[in-house]
Amino acid sequence: MKATVVWEPSEDGLGFEGEMDNGRKLKLDGNGKNLSPMEAVLISVGACSSVDVVEIMRKSRQDMHGCYCELDAERAESAPRKFTKIHAHFVVQGNNINEKHLARAVQLSTEKYCSVMLMLTGNVNVTTSFEVQEK
Structure with missing residues (x-):
């Protein structure tokens, strides 16, 4: 996997476009437009x-x-303003959802499969919760 991030000079000066080696793009900035x-x-x-x-x-x-x-995060007050806490609350909608299956799915994601969460392990306090909404 490869990517390139290019600065897009403008009046506010903080726009960037990232492009993956497969051509997909994402605009990011530090001024609130993206x-x-x-x-x-x-x-x-x-x-x-x-x-x-x-x-x-x-x-x-x-x-x-x-x-x-639903995600709720806290960041450090001073630089580097990294995340200190993230809480992820999963809401699953459906019929007769087994809460034990959902609890296991959330646990497996957090502890075994979610590469983004796992990259944060040891640096960010990540907690989870879940609820079922019957449809």
Whole structure:
């Protein structure tokens, strides 16, 4: 996997475009027009772990109709302003969802499969919770 990040000179001067070697692109900046790099990391935590949760729940033959992850993060007060805490709350919507399957899916994602979360291990206090919403 390879990527290139290019500065896009402008009046505010903090825009960047990242491009993967397969041509997919993402705009980031430090002035609020696009996601900041830290916002992108936080969203990546939720997306990566949600992929795992959905895949594991599907393999468990759970009747899911929706899944979302609410993230709450805290950052250090001074530079480097890294994340100190992230809480990921998973909400799974469906019929007759087995909470034991969901608890296991969240645990497996957090401890074994989510590469983004696992990269943060030892540096960020990551906690999780979940709930089921019957549809």
